Amino acid sequence: MSDALRLTALEKTFPIRRGLFRTARGGVRAVRPITLAVPVGETLGIVGESGCGKSTLARMLVGLIPPSAGRIEIDGQALRRADPATFGRQIQYVFQDPISSLNPRKTIRQIMEVPLRRLHRMPRAAREARIAEIFASVNLRAEFLDRYPHEFSGGQAQRIGIARALAAQARILILDEPVSALDVSVQAQVLNLLADLKAEFGLTYLFISHDLAVVEAVATASPCSISAARRAEQPLGLLQQPAARPNQAVPQPDSLVLEAARARL
Template sequence: MTDALRLEGLSREFPVGKRLFGKPKGIVHAVRPVDLSVEAGETLGIVGESGCGKSTLARMLVGLLPPTTGRIEIEGKPLDTADPAAFGKRIQYVFQDPISSLNPRKTIRQVMEAPLKRLHGMDRAARERRIAEIFDSVNLREEFLDRYPHEFSGGQAQRIGIARALAAQARILILDEPVSALDVSVQAQVLNLLADLKRELGLTYLFISHDLAVVEAVSTRVAVLYFGSVVEVGRAEDIFRAPKHPYTKLLADSAPVVGRPLSAPEGRETELPDPLNPPPGCPFAPRCPRATEACTGAMPALEPQTGHRVACIHPLG
């Protein structure tokens, strides 16, 4: 099957303690070199703790952040980081906070018209027809078009955010925590809408979330990030049922389950690595019960392991 999206050696670094002259005091490797592919029509879930690099990766994919190194390809064609329109026509972003992602000074009609005018050069009549089609597909009434973002509930605003992404006619959507700010009942409505749109329009999703149950329910495959690196990739139905990386197991054990008492899988003294002074070798080694001296050598590469790809010297059986 054709790869809709391919990442090769994609990374992002941020200088810390920047001086007027000379080198910065330190470098934070927010995303270490990532190699990933996403097949057309699939949903790749991206999971990991806060600060693991999920949103930084997503922002590079849509051109909001330039990568430090690496290459992004869509349908075999490289994206030109100097041309914002190249991103907008092929890949779009749905933000976590739907209301703050919309310009408060513009009506919804103006928000929807922007990509149709700037990316596709549509005249007014064509824009009106297209907006009517999109609003119908996301179950929104056309009377909403002359209102402002603050007049909508979170669920309505997220539907508008999805509609704006569809207006660009992109085939790939980056969904960055798209339901985490919504009530549970509204979450289900938005997730069902996304599933319907994917099926009807042949879309490809990258679904970023900390909610493992949601990721498992909507994803075809899952990539697990830790400290800026991909440590495991596998099928969604297998990745948490039979994880191969100890960090993936830690995530699964940390997720709350109805009827099970809340308990921390680690001691309270456990800390994340210092981004300015990362540990040698595998960054999870200081927290890993299976770690040995060999784990402090070099960062393990992603290797095939019974249907998964795992970056671990001592994978789980």
């Protein structure tokens, strides 16, 4: 099976600039060199604790920030100094906070039209037909198109964010903690929707999360962990929560005290 996405020694260091002329003096390594591949039609989970560089990695993959070194390949073609439109047609980003990722001054229809107009130069009639098709796929009513982002719940806003990513007709979606800001019941609905869309459109997912239970439920390829304290790419054999390491230093509560507290609640 061919790879939809391949990373080779991809890394990011942010320079520290000081002095009157903002001269770079050292830097902060946000992402250590990472090498991985996502086969076509698979879901690869990326797991790591807060601050380890997961979101920085996602932003590099969609061209929001340039990598310091390394190589990004989509369908075997290297993306070197690619323009934003090239990135947008091949790979799209679903953000963690669905409401803040939508322009509050534009209606949903205007938001949905942006990728169709800028990336594919679609005429108005074709845009309307495509938007109606996508909204039906994510189980949203057409009347929502003339509303503004603040009028929606978190789950509805995330569906709109997914619909916007689909509008670009990209085959790879970077899902950056797409359900962490949602209630548990809504999480299940969004995850089921993502699974249905993957089958319907033949999508490939890179699913970024700190929640191993979610990653274990959605990943079809062996998940990887990212840690700020070690090499970036590390397959997770027996899934272990990276955030559990600091918790080992926390004393466990006395069982009798815990039972008494539960009885009072």
